[in-house]
Amino acid sequence: QKEVEQDPGPLSVPEGAIVSLNCTYSNSAFQYFMWYRQYSRKGPELLMYTYSSGNKEDGRFTAQVDKSSKYISLFIRDSQPSDSATYLCAIGQGAQKLVFGQGTRLTINP
């Protein structure tokens, strides 16, 4: 079993839809939960960063952590074509010792 599992997609939704992206992990010691967005031919860009548990909201983006289920989610509300990218979850015991998911390729159709 991989330490971090992420459905690679691809995921295609219409503009304005709510998008849900998810990862599961196996190590209960993980405390740092990140979401990165990666546009084609660019490096990953930090989108959301959560330490320990709970929810975090930033504009149209909400990150949720459920440590009891070892499950994290990223929700995108009112999705826009500019949200089309690959989304990577990254989880670890430290903010720098991260295990990355495979990435979910998301396309928002106008």
Next chain:
Amino acid sequence: SAVISQKPSRDICQRGTSLTIQCQVDSQVTMMFWYRQQPGQSLTLIATANQGSEATYESGFVIDKFPISRPNLTFSTLTVSNMSPEDSSIYLCSVAQELNSPLHFGNGTRLTVT
């Protein structure tokens, strides 16, 4: 966050040769790392670049194949030595301002080995 510049952005190299990738940050950072991103796969940490001392390599990566330098708090290089087609990948520099602050990435070097 820090601005991270990587050079070259892409290269096509012959097998058996070596390529050195540079990473320059516009401000001093405590932590610098090198990652590899193979097509369709997740990011894999190659090593932590330590200022003034030998890099710390992850399992499966060795200094002879991936020598790393970090002469100061804003600059690091990764060399991919004696390249083979299996080394074709994107190599990413990442930095963190301090311990347990989040990672930020450069735009990567897209390497093709023929």
